[in-house]
Amino acid sequence: MTTEPRPALDDASFHTTRWTRVCLAKADSDDGRKALADLCAAYYAPVMAFLRCELRDAEAARELSHAFFAGMLAGGTIRTAEEERGRFRSYLLGAVKHFLSHHRAAALRMKRGGGVVPVPMDDEAVGALPDPRQLSPDAAFDRQWALTVLSRGLDALRAECRDEGREDFFERVKPLLTGDGEHGGQAEIAEACGMGLEAFRMAMHRLKKRLRQCVKAEVAGTLDDPTRVQEEMEALFAALGS
Template structure:
């Protein structure tokens, strides 16, 4: 029998207001509670880390559909309870704990598949190409690196979403949308004159506004990172890990 998986209608999706913003360790600890609030917190954690887990599994299984099916099965198990009991803020990063958990889950299913092949008559998840999944391609990033890369991309995305919400509340939503490429390093320096003209600002005033927004974006990123570690002293370490993951990926 295959593990039950969430329907595509309820599959985790990254949205502003959820995700890494909710992965404060207080939420992680709350997710261990059998209460309704605990179940909501746990669902938010699953939603936040869905894409990083899929990225890891896609690299391991070499099949996008199999990766999503396995990710659904993994998070279905998490949502059934018990998985979070071993999470301890004193032991460091939640992302590292979850990566270890999904590795254990994948190992269990691979052993189950081998048992079925030997004639035991049962299997948890059936997927093709398992032998190929174990062949290492040195030209490709490792599964762990893929997980970290997607973690970094997701974290930055949520920091950007929170900054957008902040700008909208301040009445600066249109300005944010205009300069968002500059915040992500995607806009050219020569574009600033045109953007300043559209915003009705002098070039010096425009550059100052962008500088302030970039500074606020960095603060938002730091806040997101701080919410994923159990010790404030680890924030700088995680920030460096985030930048390495983006550069190495």
């Protein structure tokens, strides 16, 4: 199998990222608001993980998550974003901590749907959250953040494979990309794909490299400085190992 050469994603020539657009616009423009809405929808799951660990109540965590993001999308909290923070991950965690502290201090008792602006979030994206007895809320946030980044990288790679007519191949090898497959199963998958084992391994090497580039591109979209991508990638993998 051959693929067209792609531009490297690990240099400093990233396009303007979503977080940079938000910081520049402070949600005062259509461009800034759209970028913020995209980030909120993409990274709803880590906030849910954090609040679920803090509150030990899935329904309360869901209600507060929607209220938190509704406030962000209304243009309130984002105005406090500081460029030197650099990471949307750090900003989001700090913002939700402040929101929860304010909620507790005011002894707010939210009723289901009461006064909360609907926010289009996908609860199913949260998936199986870490056991709160084993992870701190901060660690649960970081781990879910890492899982979300990897999931979005996989989605981008799937879309590329679909455009190239290789979606079936992608679905067959996805367990190997995510570490869910058995090493000994490569020969069987290669045969099912009509490939020799050596050719299959070479194709897998290229696909894994491309996945890493897709993940890097997703990470870059949450930073204001592309030179910090590698540092954030290391933090991502550290969170996955927690």
